[in-house]
Amino acid sequence: MGCGILKPRIVSGHLGTLRAQPKVSLLLTMIFLFTFFFYCLSGSCCDSQMSFGSLRTAQPLVPGGSAPAEPWISGVGKQLISEDAHENTLPPGDAQNTLHPGAALLDSLRPGTAHAISSAKDGAPINSLISSNRTSDQKWSRSPSAISVHSSFGSKKFPQAIIVGVKKGGTRALLEFLRIHPDVRALGAEPHFFDRCYDKGLEWYRNLMPRTLEGQITMEKTPSYFVTPEAPRRIYNMSKDTKLIVVVRNPVTRAISDYTQTLSKTPSLPTFQALAFKNSSLGTIDTTWSAIRIGIYAKHLENWLQYFPLSKFLFVSGERLVSDPAGEMGRVQDFLGLKRVITDKHFYFNKTKGFPCLKKPEGSSKPRCLGKSKGRPHPDIDKTLLLRLQDFYRPYNMKFYQMTGQNFGWD
Numbered sequence: 001m002g003c004g005i006l007k008p009r010i011v012s013g014h015l016g017t018l019r020a021q022p023k024v025s026l027l028l029t030m031i032f033l034f035t036f037f038f039y040c041l042s043g044s045c046c047d048s049q050m051s052f053g054s055l056r057t058a059q060p061l062v063p064g065g066s067a068p069a070e071p072w073i074s075g076v077g078k079q080l081i082s083e084d085a086h087e088n089t090l091p092p093g094d095a096q097n098t099l100h101p102g103a104a105l106l107d108s109l110r111p112g113t114a115h116a117i118s119s120a121k122d123g124a125p126i127n128s129l130i131s132s133n134r135t136s137d138q139k140w141s142r143s144p145s146a147i148s149v150h151s152s153f154g155s156k157k158f159p160q161a162i163i164v165g166v167k168k169g170g171t172r173a174l175l176e177f178l179r180i181h182p183d184v185r186a187l188g189a190e191p192h193f194f195d196r197c198y199d200k201g202l203e204w205y206r207n208l209m210p211r212t213l214e215g216q217i218t219m220e221k222t223p224s225y226f227v228t229p230e231a232p233r234r235i236y237n238m239s240k241d242t243k244l245i246v247v248v249r250n251p252v253t254r255a256i257s258d259y260t261q262t263l264s265k266t267p268s269l270p271t272f273q274a275l276a277f278k279n280s281s282l283g284t285i286d287t288t289w290s291a292i293r294i295g296i297y298a299k300h301l302e303n304w305l306q307y308f309p310l311s312k313f314l315f316v317s318g319e320r321l322v323s324d325p326a327g328e329m330g331r332v333q334d335f336l337g338l339k340r341v342i343t344d345k346h347f348y349f350n351k352t353k354g355f356p357c358l359k360k361p362e363g364s365s366k367p368r369c370l371g372k373s374k375g376r377p378h379p380d381i382d383k384t385l386l387l388r389l390q391d392f393y394r395p396y397n398m399k400f401y402q403m404t405g406q407n408f409g410w411d
């Protein structure tokens with residue numbers, strides 16, 4: 001029985017409208033398909049998938065502000081990244097069991113998910129991503145080009161640029177700002193390879209990296225590298241061409257920020273004054289306390305300069321990263337040889353947060369500020385004590401300005 005018999009039956013049917021029905025439904029289908037096609041072309045299609053994904057990880061708003069309070073590091077990622085340098089760490093013990101085999105497994109078995117995981121802002125344990133729906137959430141939270149291109153192609157390379165310091169300088173903000181650049185692919189978590197995990201070997205390290213295409217830069221940030229005596233030599237041995245970015249901030253404010261972070265975890269911590277001075281009066285400053293020692297930038301830089309020439313460094317002002325993020329990002333992009341894509345239009349100042357935030361962070365269409373652990377209120381420190389610390393740092397700051405050829409205006 002062919003189509004010929006069916007056709008006359010419909011035509012000869014007593015309901016004349018039957019003849020029109022297939023055409024109408026065909027027309028409606030066409031209209032629907034065209035509408036959907038153009039909807040997708042405009043990008044709205046991905047947005048809807050994005051919001052579907054993000055619905056699962058509801059993000060509260062900053063009180064009184066327009067941006068969500070959640071950090072850019074969202075979802076499962078928060079397990080590793082959300083808090084601070086300490087918590088941004090891939091625990092040395094866990095790292096090999098979770099990241100390396102997991103990443104390898106994903107690369108070989110599920111290329112479509114490898115990108116989402118390796119580029120997760122958080123460096124969430126790979127195992128948890130494999131076994132949860134998060135994988136697909138993360139996948140859909142990205143633009144389609146990112147999914148199809150990055151996930152299946154490219155290769156894992158050693159980072160060509162590393163944010164090596166300094167702790168509490170603004171390193172997270174810098175990395176998250178950089179991540180919106182299409183030619184930057186960065187590991188979200190701090191791998192701590194050159195300080196704590198070096199014995200895992202370079203291949204382990206490379207395997208942590210997100211895949212990159214030709215022309216893209218692989219990056220990571222671990223602020224403790226700057227004060228690790230072995231780090232310069234180890235990085236040099238990986239590649240003497242590595243570009244090194246150091247975000248520096250007034251060492252007095254940095255020390256207080258460091259203290260504030262520890263205090264948030266250990267409320268019984270002695271006062272800042274008790275820790276900063278050897279005999280609790282405003283006597284000798286205790287340079288064995290890491291919060292103080294880290295801020296002697298000139299000393300740490302001397303060690304680095306034994307391996308790398310100054311031209312391999314970019315010193316970013318932590319203060320300007322807050323007051324003029326676009327300007328500072330311009331310098332960073334130039335240093336990395338990138339097209340100036342990140343500009344003023346990517347930032348807005350969130351009054352509630354008191355910091356610049358991104359209008360569209362990587363992988364999201366919504367504005368986002370850094371999390372609660374960034375921009376914490378600092379405890380009040382006695383003015384005399386502050387002046388004493390400022391005096392202490394002054395000669396080191398001067399030396400640092402001289403070495404870098406930049407005046408950061410801390411004095």
Ligand SMILES: Nc1ncnc2c1ncn2[C@@H]1O[C@H](COP(=O)(O)OS(=O)(=O)O)[C@@H](OP(=O)(O)O)[C@H]1O
Binds near residue numbers: 257321322356370
């Ligand atoms: N845009 C934006 N949003 C929030 N916070 C910002 C931003 N830019 C710089 N900062 C400053 O970054 C400080 C934290 O520095 P790090 O990210 O280097 O800290 S860490 O070492 O990774 O823990 C953090 O220090 P605290 O203010 O002491 O919390 C901030 O002052």
